[in-house]
Every structure is written in C-alpha cells, then in structure tokens.
Amino acid sequence: MQLQPDDNGHFGIYGGRYIAETLMPILIEVDKAYKEACEDSSFNAEFQHYLKDYVGRPSSLYLADRLTEAWGGAKVYLKREDLNHTGAHKINNTIGQVLLARRMGKKKLMAETGAGQHGVATATVAALFGMECDVYMGEEDIVRQAPNVKRMELLGTKVVPVSSGTKTLKDAMSEALRAWVAEAETTFYVIGSVAGPHPYPVMVRDFQAVIGIETREQIMDVEGVLPQMIIACVGGGSNAAGIFYPFIEDKKVLLVGVEAAGYGIETGQHAASIVAGDVGILHGSKTYVLQNDDGQIQNAHSISAGLDYPGVGPQHAQWADEGRVEYCAVTDDEALASFHELTRLEGIIPALESSHAIAEAKKRAAGMDSDSVIVVNLSGRGDKDVDAILDFES
Amino acid sequence: MGVLHIVGFGVFFVVGSLFIMNRIDKKFKELKDAGRKGFVGYLTVGDPDIAVSEQNIRTAIEGGVDILELGVPFSDPTADGPTIQAASQRALAAGMSVSGVLDMVRRIRADYDVPIVLFGYANPLFRYGYEKVCADALAAGADGMLIVNLPHEESGALTPHLDKQGMYFISLVAPTTSKERARTILAGAKGFVYYIMVTGVTGARVEVAVDIVGHVSDLRDCTDLPIAVGFGVSNGAQARKAAESADAVVVGSALIKAAQAGTLDTLVAEIRTALDS
Ligand SMILES: Cc1ncc(COP(=O)(O)O)c(C=O)c1O
Numbered sequence: 227m228q229l230q231p232d233d234n235g236h237f238g239i240y241g242g243r244y245i246a247e248t249l250m251p252i253l254i255e256v257d258k259a260y261k262e263a264c265e266d267s268s269f270n271a272e273f274q275h276y277l278k279d280y281v282g283r284p285s286s287l288y289l290a291d292r293l294t295e296a297w298g299g300a301k302v303y304l305k306r307e308d309l310n311h312t313g314a315h316k317i318n319n320t321i322g323q324v325l326l327a328r329r330m331g332k333k334k335l336m337a338e339t340g341a342g343q344h345g346v347a348t349a350t351v352a353a354l355f356g357m358e359c360d361v362y363m364g365e366e367d368i369v370r371q372a373p374n375v376k377r378m379e380l381l382g383t384k385v386v387p388v389s390s391g392t393k394t395l396k397d398a399m400s401e402a403l404r405a406w407v408a409e410a411e412t413t414f415y416v417i418g419s420v421a422g423p424h425p426y427p428v429m430v431r432d433f434q435a436v437i438g439i440e441t442r443e444q445i446m447d448v449e450g451v452l453p454q455m456i457i458a459c460v461g462g463g464s465n466a467a468g469i470f471y472p473f474i475e476d477k478k479v480l481l482v483g484v485e486a487a488g489y490g491i492e493t494g495q496h497a498a499s500i501v502a503g504d505v506g507i508l509h510g511s512k513t514y515v516l517q518n519d520d521g522q523i524q525n526a527h528s529i530s531a532g533l534d535y536p537g538v539g540p541q542h543a544q545w546a547d548e549g550r551v552e553y554c555a556v557t558d559d560e561a562l563a564s565f566h567e568l569t570r571l572e573g574i575i576p577a578l579e580s581s582h583a584i585a586e587a588k589k590r591a592a593g594m595d596s597d598s599v600i601v602v603n604l605s606g607r608g609d610k611d612v613d614a615i616l617d618f619e620s
Numbered sequence: 621m622g623v624l625h626i627v628g629f630g631v632f633f634v635v636g637s638l639f640i641m642n643r644i645d646k647k648f649k650e651l652k653d654a655g656r657k658g659f660v661g662y663l664t665v666g667d668p669d670i671a672v673s674e675q676n677i678r679t680a681i682e683g684g685v686d687i688l689e690l691g692v693p694f695s696d697p698t699a700d701g702p703t704i705q706a707a708s709q710r711a712l713a714a715g716m717s718v719s720g721v722l723d724m725v726r727r728i729r730a731d732y733d734v735p736i737v738l739f740g741y742a743n744p745l746f747r748y749g750y751e752k753v754c755a756d757a758l759a760a761g762a763d764g765m766l767i768v769n770l771p772h773e774e775s776g777a778l779t780p781h782l783d784k785q786g787m788y789f790i791s792l793v794a795p796t797t798s799k800e801r802a803r804t805i806l807a808g809a810k811g812f813v814y815y816i817m818v819t820g821v822t823g824a825r826v827e828v829a830v831d832i833v834g835h836v837s838d839l840r841d842c843t844d845l846p847i848a849v850g851f852g853v854s855n856g857a858q859a860r861k862a863a864e865s866a867d868a869v870v871v872g873s874a875l876i877k878a879a880q881a882g883t884l885d886t887l888v889a890e891i892r893t894a895l896d897s
Contacts, residue, residue, distance in 0.1 A: 521747030
C-alpha cells in the first residue's frame with residue numbers, strides 16, 4: 227500500500243498538480259516549506275501547543291450509551307471533534323497551515339468554505355495571529371450557513387460572495403484559485419480539505435491525523451483492542467482521512483467513508499463522487515468527480531453544505547480502488563433523522579455532515595454483536611445548521 | 621516524411637516532393653520572413669451559439685488573425701476571468717461539446733489554412749480520451765493544444781499522443797516561472813511559447829504589464845521558439861506595446877467582448893493595423 231505520494235503528488239493515478247503554470251512555482255514552494263517544517267521539531271512543538279492549549283485537544287472519545295442501547299448492537303463511541311474550539315475538526319488543519327504560512331513569511335490568508343466551518347476556522351487563526359483574511363463562499367451557502375458568515379465577519383475576515391455556477395463550495399474553490407493567482411506572493415491559500423493540488427492532500431491529512439492518533443490511544447485505554455469499524459463522513463474527505471490514516475495498516479479495522487446521497491443516488495441529485503462518479507480532473511487533482519459524458523463537472527446536491535462538492539481527495543480515490551476503505555452514501559432524509567436521534571438520545575446536536583456518519587453507523591451497528599466496537603467521527607457540532615433545519619422542516 | 625526540420629532557425633529543407641510541416645511553424649516562418657508580428661486570436665467555440673460562433677471565427681480569420689486559439693468550453697475554468705467564464709457558460713448552455721469543437725475545426729479547416737490551437741482544460745479531453753482526441757483533432761485539422769491546467773509535470777500523459785499525430789503541445793511560462801524552470805519546461809517545447817504577462821486570470825486589462833521586455837529576453841535564453849505574449853491585451857495600442865519584444869500577441873477576452881458588442885471586425889482590424897505599423 228502506498229502511504230505517501232510520489233514527488234509530484236501522485237497517489238497511484240490520482241492526485242498531482244493540475245493547475246496553471248502561474249501557480250506551479252508557488253505550489254512547489256509550499257511543498258518545500260512543508261517538508262522542511264516536518265523536519266523541524268520546533269514546528270511540531272508549536273503545532274502541538276496550539277492544539278492542546280488553544281483548540282482544547284485531545285477531544286474526548288465518548289461511549290454513547292443510549293445510542294448503543296437504542297441500536298441494539300455494537301458499542302458506539304463518538305470521537306468528539308464537535309468539542310474543539312470553533313466546533314469542528316477544521317481547526318486542526320488551519321492551525322497547521324497558519325503556522326506554515328507564518329514560516330513562509332506570508333502576510334495574508336485566504337480560504338474557500340462550504341459549511342462555513344473551515345471559513346470560521348481560518349478566520350479564527352487569522353485573528354489569532356493578526357493576519358488579514360479573505361474567505362470565498364458561494365451565495366447559496368451564505369444563506370444556508372448564515373451564523374457562520376456572521377462569525378467570520380466578527381473575527382475580522384472579509385467574506386467574498388461567489389455568484390458563479392451553483393453558488394456553492396465548488397464555485398467558491400474555483401474563485402479562490404482565481405484570486406490566489408493574483409496574490410500568491412503575499413497570500414497563503416488555506417485549503418480546507420484533503421483536496422486540491424499537491425501538497426494540500428498530504429498536508430491536510432497529516433494535520434488532521436491527530437484525530438486518528440488520539441482515537442487509537444483512547445480506545446486502547448478503555449477497550450484494550452482496536453475497534454472493528456471506524457465511520458466518517460466524506461465531503462472533500464479531511465475528517466475521514468484524519469481518523470482513517472493512523473489505522474490504514476491495521477487491516478482488521480474496517481474503515482467506512484460516508485458520502486452524501488442527497489435525494490438518492492438514483493435521482494442524480496447527490497454528492498457521492500466515489501460511489502457514483504468517474505475519474506476526472508478538478509481543482510488541481512485527478513480523482514473521482516461528478517461529471518457528464520463530455521467531462522463537464524456536474525452540480526452536486528446535499529442538504530449539508532460541507533458535503534455538497536462534486537469531487538473528493540485523491541488519496542480516498544486510491545483507498546477506494548484498493549478496497550482499503552469502503553465507501554457508501556446516505557440520503558438527506560436519513561441524515562436528518564440521525565441528526566434528531568443523536569440530539570434527543572445523547573444531548574449532542576451534530577453537524578449535518580457528521581449526521582451522515584451517524585446514519586451509516588446505525589445501519590451497521592444493529593447487525594454487530596455487543597462486544598464489538600464502532601467509532602464514529604463526530605466531525606462537528608450542529609449549531610450552524612439549526613436555522614436551516616427548522617426552515618426545512620416547517 | 622522526408623523532412624529535415626531545424627526548428628531553432630526556422631529553416632527547413634525539403635527532401636523529395638512530399639512534406640508535412642506543422643502549420644504553426646510555417647506561419648511563424650512566414651511572419652519572420654515578412655518581418656511581421658503575429659496576431660493570435662482566442663474565441664470560445666459555441667459562444668453564444670454554434671452559428672454565431674462560426675461567423676465570429678470567420679470574421680477573425682478574414683480580419684487577419686494569424687493563429688486561432690479555439691476555446692473548448694469547460695464548466696470550471698479556474699484560470700479564466702469573468703469574460704471567458706461567461707463565454708464558456710453560454711457555449712455549454714448552447715450545447716457545445718468536445719466533438720462539437722472538432723466539428724467546428726473541420727468546417728473552418730475546409731476554407732482556411734490558418735493554424736488552429738485547441739485551448740482548454742484537461743477534463744473534457746481526458747474524458748474523451750487523450751489518444752482519441754489527438755487523432756480526431758488532427759483529422760479535423762487542428763495543429764496543437766494548449767491545456768491551461770496541464771503543467772509540464774502532468775503533460776506527459778498527453779504529449780506522446782500529440783507527437784504521434786504531429787501536433788504540438790503549446791507550453792506556458794508565467795512571471796512566477798524561474799529561468800531554471802523555464803529551461804526545463806522548454807527543453808522539448810514545440811510551436812511557440814505562450815508567455816503569460818500577468819500573475820492573474822485571463823481578462824482585458826487597462827494597463828499592459830510593465831516588464832515584458834525583460835521577461836521575454838530572459839526567455840530567449842531558454843528557447844529558440846517564437847514567443848507569444850498574452851493575458852490582458854485589449855486594444856491596438858496595448859498589442860503594439862506587448863509585441864515590441866515578442867513575436868506574437870494573444871488577444872482573447874477583448875475579442876469575446878467585441879463579438880458581443882458587434883464590433884469584432886473593427887477590433888480585429890485595429891489590432892492587425894497596430895501590429896503591422
Ligand atoms: C462538521 C463538518 N464535517 C465534515 C465536513 C466535510 O469536510 P471533510 O470531508 O473534508 O471532512 C465539513 C465541511 O465543511 C464540516 O464542517
């Protein structure tokens with residue numbers, strides 16, 4: 227199994243740097259700076275310091291008793307990324323990238339965002355280090371994730387509305403790439419998932435791997451064995467890569483990635499790039515993408531803004547082909563039902579993204595015996611979704 | 621084919637009576653012999669619909685465009701500014717596709733000898749199949765391809781198929797490209813070099829970038845190929861300034877805007893005159 231990409235960022239046939247020449251030297255520079263940072267113990271020490279004292283890590287691994295009882299099968303543990311500062315796993319990555327940006331002498335940050343969680347996490351580190359920040363966000367997402375727009379603005383970030391295409395995450399990322407070309411000398415582009423051109427898929431995976439590293443220690447402490455199954459939702463795939471990666475060589479641990487099936491795969495209105503897409507090239511890397519027969523990218527649909535993206539990180543594409551990770555998809559309705567179930571049974575309001583992982587866990591737990599253990603990555607909290615859900619259900 | 625072709629000097633010897641020379645090389649040789657600057661014109665194929673697009677392409681050729689860049693529309697043109705984004709959207713809405721672009725090339729080729737470079741993004745061509753698209757593009761009458769998001773490191777998947785058809789992969793160099801990197805990129809380059817004058821996306825600009833002369837002369841140290849400069853040129857005066865050190869000037873967004881305003885023939889004539897004066 228290939229854990230690291232080749233020098234040009236290829237995971238097998240996937241990944242790479244499919245990007246305009248203007249950005250190539252910049253990406254090569256980011257790659258070099260990242261490799262140097264990895265060799266420098268003071269970089270890691272700084273990263274760990276902020277994760278512990280600022281983000282509040284380690285996040286707890288919580289045995290969800292009432293959920294376990296209700297589902298009547300495997301013991302279900304939740305990896306509580308919702309308890310992180312800013313309410314999702316996204317901050318792990320933005321801490322890592324802002325430290326790198328500072329090492330590189332960049333003065334300004336920019337990011338794309340869908341659910342607004344990555345935007346908030348980037349705006350937060352920009353405030354923390356006194357840096358200017360622009361966040362590109364689709365106009366539709368600005369409406370459905372309004373609370374996060376306000377948070378970013380309070381943090382001093384400029385939210386740049388994107389009105390092209392579907393006005394969601396895909397277009398926000400396209401627009402961010404366009405803007406970056408013009409200001410790459412001074413600005414560090416903080417990509418929010420394990421997607422985009424090399425080195426982002428590797429770098430973001432490494433920064434998020436803290437989730438899996440902690441999970442491993444925590445489950446060994448309480449259960450003394452590795453879990454049978456780990457489940458995470460997959461948008462671009464960063465929370466999933468973060469929790470999967472430290473277990474990738476433990477073949478006995480079944481890793482399950484949950485994409486958004488939207489209105490149902492058969493309707494064509496979904497965001498399941500691996501389950502229902504084809505190999506293609508989008509936003510700097512070769513991976514599974516939703517596209518038509520002429521290679522035009524198709525619009526994704528998911529009730530959850532953070533999963534509403536027609537591509538996926540290239541290492542996931544490789545894991546899918548190798549059969550190391552099992553990918554499946556959960557509909558809007560199933561995710562909504564799980565949103566309510568977790569809220570009522572455990573007093574935890576999950577993000578709509580994470581609710582997809584919960585829904586899949588429910589399907590799997592019932593068929594497993596009571597000694598077996600499932601860990602679900604609860605990637606974020608659902609405060610940002612409350613208004614949209616109330617609207618949707620009224 | 622009995623051709624001995626010394627690219628660097630633009631000199632070619634014909635051995636025997638049959639030869640094939642890429643139309644791009646032939647055009648640059650003609651321009652050089654005549655002491656003229658080249659006019660490379662970009663239009664998105666299918667914008668705003670097939671018939672009008674074909675008429676615009678013919679207008680550009682009749683007005684004196686030396687090399688045509690025909691844009692293959694893509695849903696997510698991440699290196700393009702608002703003008704070409706909108707043109708791509710209009711073309712896709714009108715049903716344009718890769719095979720539709722090839723049909724257009726075929727119709728244009730039936731009437732003109734102008735070199736044609738397909739200009740676009742990797743995914744539509746990848747989806748069509750690199751091998752098949754190269755064979756079909758040659759058959760239709762294309763001479764080369766310029767794929768914006770296929771940098772040197774990723775171009776190896778496409779270039780063997782282009783080589784097999786005698787078509788050229790047009791290399792891009794940007795202001796951010798170091799001289800060392802430019803040497804690597806241009807080592808096996810063919811046709812001409814496209815120097816991107818600005819660190820930004822495509823689109824007409826008020827001012828042409830300042831230090832083109834310096835960049836172009838650096839590039840001359842790395843290659844003997846003709847150098848075309850583009851991104852931002854929108855009128856005759858800018859074209860003339862940009863052409864001072866370069867061999868050709870690329871104009872795209874401004875042609876699209878002019879076509880929309882019904883003034884394409886006027887703008888093409890203005891640029892042609894400026895380049896020739
Ligand atoms: C809480 C939460 N989970 C998951 C995601 C999806 O991203 P990824 O697949 O990169 O983890 C997002 C994206 O915004 C998110 O906010």
